[in-house]
Amino acid sequence: MEVLSRGLKKLTASNACQPYRTRSRSLPPSHLLFADDTTIFTNDSRSSIRNLVAFLQKFKNISSLKINNSKSSFLASSKMLLLRTHNIERISSWKARFLNQAARTTLIKHVLSSIPVHILAAVDVPIKMLQTLESKLADFFWGWSEGSKKFHWVSWRRITYPTKEGGLGIKPLREISAALRLKRAWTIFFAHKNTLWAKFMRSKYMINDSRESASQRNIDSPAWKGIRKLLHLVEDNSHLLLGDDNSNVWNDNL
Incomplete structure (x- = not known):
């Protein structure tokens, strides 16, 4: 390659x-x-x-x-999440017929919930779309009978509770999306990482990598607006830890 x-x-x-x-x-x-x-x-x-x-x-x-x-295909940004939704529907349609509920739970945890992660790590997905994806996962969890969906005896929110709280420990997509958004904000504003994506976003929306210069225009991309909104949340939940006696508060990258 x-x-x-x-x-x-x-x-x-x-x-x-x-x-x-x-x-x-x-x-x-x-x-x-x-x-x-x-x-x-x-x-x-x-x-x-x-x-x-x-x-x-x-x-x-x-x-x-x-x-x-x-x-292989040509993709525009508006089509990418729709493709992931179709993937979940295709897997759900044939897998559910041959698996019991315990097996379906394992598949949701380790496969189906991971399908949209790459998209969630890159863009801010609308809440409505996340609700649609979670609805597909809930349908798969409860299964079908004679071509129709089975009754959902417990809400999906309850199912996604940690096992210690009576749930099955399936991570809700909305919380995954929120965590990934915070990670993006941390990577750009605080972590000083020089990944290709971080350098691209800084060069596009910031001047000299200064947080104070971060763009706040209406024409900015939805991804950047979502990251910008989280800046105060990251700042409020971050603190500095001083190193050993060799630390130099004037020159070290804090």
């Missing part, structure tokens, strides 16, 4: 494939690699799409690595 990565960088550097841009001082990502998945960022010009497709075809011919067209 090193050849693919270098080729995509070269394609973007030569402007044969125009990068995805937001503002002039933002870092334009060309692609991301995770396990056996590749996400490529580009604008919607015909020349960029044409050159990108030609490059992928050339890569396939040279490497003999075939691109699975059935698993």
Whole structure:
């Protein structure tokens, strides 16, 4: 995949494939690699799409690595969570018929609840969508009888209580989403991490990595607005711990 990565960088550097841009001082990502998945960022010009497709075809011919067209698609942000919802529905429809309730509980904890996590880690998902996802999980938990949903004897909120409080310990998606939002705010404003995502967000919405310069405009993305709203919550629940005698309060990165 090193050849693919270098080729995509070269394609973007030569402007044969125009990068995805937001503002002039933002870092334009060309692609991301995770396990056996590749996400490529580009604008919607015909020349960029044409050159990108030609490059992928050339890569396939040279490497003999075939691109699975059935698993490849063009995604806009508004379609991503809908895709995850369809995945949950597809898994639920056939798995529920062959599993008892204990097995379905295990599947929810370790598989179904994890499907939307990557989306929740990146964007602020509307509460209505989270409620829809949890409704799908509840339907799967209780199962079906003769093609219709079984009665839900206990509310989903009660089921997601910790086991010590009488629940089954399934983590509610709304709490997962809130925790991930706080983590994003901590990563950008306090952790001083130089991950690609953190550098991109700082360069787009901040000046010289200063929290005081954080953008508060109406045209900012929903993801940034959600992070910005949590700044005071992170500040109120954070405190500094001094190190050993070698600490220097003037020069150390607090």
